[in-house]
Amino acid sequence: MPTINMLQAINQALDIAMAEDERVLCFGEDVGGFGGVFRATSHLQEKYGKARCFNTPLVEQGIIGFANGLAAQGSVPVAEIQFADYIYPAFDQIVNETAKYRYRSGDLFNVGGLTIRTPYGGGISGGHYHSQSPEAYFAHTPGLKIVVPRNPYEAKGLLLASIRDPDPVLFFEPKRLYRAAVGEVPEEDYQLPLSEAEVTKEGSDITVLGWGAQMEVIDKAVEMAEKDGVSCEVIDLRTILPWDEDTVAESVLKTGRLVITHEAPRTGGFAGEISATIQERCFLYLESPIQRVTGLDTPFPLTLEKEYLPDHLKIYEAIRAAMNY
Secondary structure, eight states, X not given: OOEEEHHHHHHHHHHHHHHHOTTEEEEETTOSTTOOTTSTTTTHHXXXXXXXXXXXXXXXXXXXXXXXXXXXXXXXXXXXXXXXXGOGGGHHIIIIIITTHHHHTTTSSOOTTOEEEEEEOOSSOOOTTSOOOOHHHHHTSTTOEEEOXXXXXXXXXXXXXXXXXXXXXXXXXXXXGTTTOEEEOOSSOOOOOTTOOEEEEOOSSEEEEEOTTHHHHHHHHHHHHHHTTOXXXXXXXXEEETOOHHHHHHHHHHHSOEEEEEXXXXXXXXXXXXXXXXXXXXXXXXSSOOEEEEEOSSOOOSTTHHHHSOOHHHHHHHHHHHHTO
């Protein structure tokens, strides 16, 4: 099985989807001959032509409005927003049009074929306009699916599933892992299920939950905790909306403790929603308060990026606090 990085895995998924279905189109800022700012769409224009892989003007609202129109007419658009920090100009199109199209037309029309790809998160010294994690804003909007992969294998399988899903999908790609995450990925076509969390490591004392780039950070923290004799169960949520409540609740009913981590700021972050739901379902089984390890309630900083990010030491301390409560 070949070993590739996350960018190559995403490129393979797009290549497979475009080869299989001529309705699949890739477009966004610089995605054509340049291959995208990170090169995720490299060589797709050479292979499939300028009618199926092309550049758009630098206007995010226009990209998603155009994508909605294409999807409503039967195309399968894969639109790229160059950085998730710049998805906000397209917010109205996504939450008021993409998410509601099928509902408000009584299923006469839909844009279910639309996938929006966008790199998110910190770790590349990008400052506050190239480092944010906006998944929680969209998780408040019924009608969308929100997917975040943690490694190349997951990225390929989840992206193919997203492109073929009957609902519109926001696919957030952890940019700091684009080239740093390397692993074995099948060359052939495969899909991974959406809205199913994965238990990546079984344990009995505490559940540690995250998604995307935080999974690598969790693994470092868990390694430290297990040297202290703490048995950790690790869960990758993989899909933020609709999220897999049952897998998380089942784990917490077993361990009695939960630590949730994400890069986005704490207030209004998706950890709050998970915490409330698990408290409702597992209250009498909890051995300690649910811990949240998140980014800070400040704009994403440049020089203080390391202090802002929820690193493995902060997660380790949260595990210790939960165990010693």
